[in-house]
Amino acid sequence: MPVTPQPLGRRERNKQEKLDRITAAATELFAQYGVDDVTTQQIADKADIGTGTLFLYARNKGELLLLVQNAHYAEALERGRAEAETIPNVLGAVMAIVRPIVECNRVQVDNGRFYLREMVFGDPAEPHHGQALSIVARTEEAIAAALGRHGPIATGDAATTARIISAVMFVTMAASVNASLTTAAILQDIEAQVSLLARR
Structure with missing residues (x-):
């Protein structure tokens, strides 16, 4: 009998949603300006998160x-x-x-x-x-x-x-x-x- 995967809990959904926002923000800014001309602060601002949170997902x-x-x-x-x-x-x-x-x-x-x-x-x-x-x-x-x-x-x-x-x-x-x-x-x-x- 197939096992039905359990839905993600609120904490995991929250983490995934933040990761998606970070990815979307970085994708847009890197494409528009190039990686050298974008700061991590700009990415955090666009993703609507703090830089400390951003560094939990990527250190640089x-x-x-x-x-x-x-x-x-x-x-x-x-x-x-x-x-x-x-x-x-x-x-x-x-x-x-x-x-x-x-x-x-x-x-x-x-x-x-x-x-x-x-x-x-x-x-x-x-x-x-x-x-x-x-x-x-x-x-x-x-x-x-x-x-x-x-x-x-x-x-x-x-x-x-x-x-x-x-x-x-x-x-x-x-x-x-x-x-x-x-x-x-x-x-x-x-x-x-x-x-x-x-x-x-």
């Missing part, structure tokens, strides 16, 4: 950006994974996974680069950072699966190649020299590098 702007962006990156990955399963060649399948992630990162270039720095250098014990690293791991798994479907690549080799492709993607997006490039140019650069790996 980096964690707030991770909170906001993780959901977008996870959605982008799922779209890419679904599309990759319909593409019959290895390069096309890998780029189907990569493309929506790059597009997500480039919606607001400074925010995207800040997010990548937080992902790499943030506190691994912090939950939002852990979620970001989980998205990276799932991205590598999706790429490895695409490599395995389209060629005689052993499982270990597919996983290693996927990790290299993931590194290529993140370094290309994060590099300062690429900050002014268009999304199409970033994708073209990544595709050129991935095509060398996909031919192995």
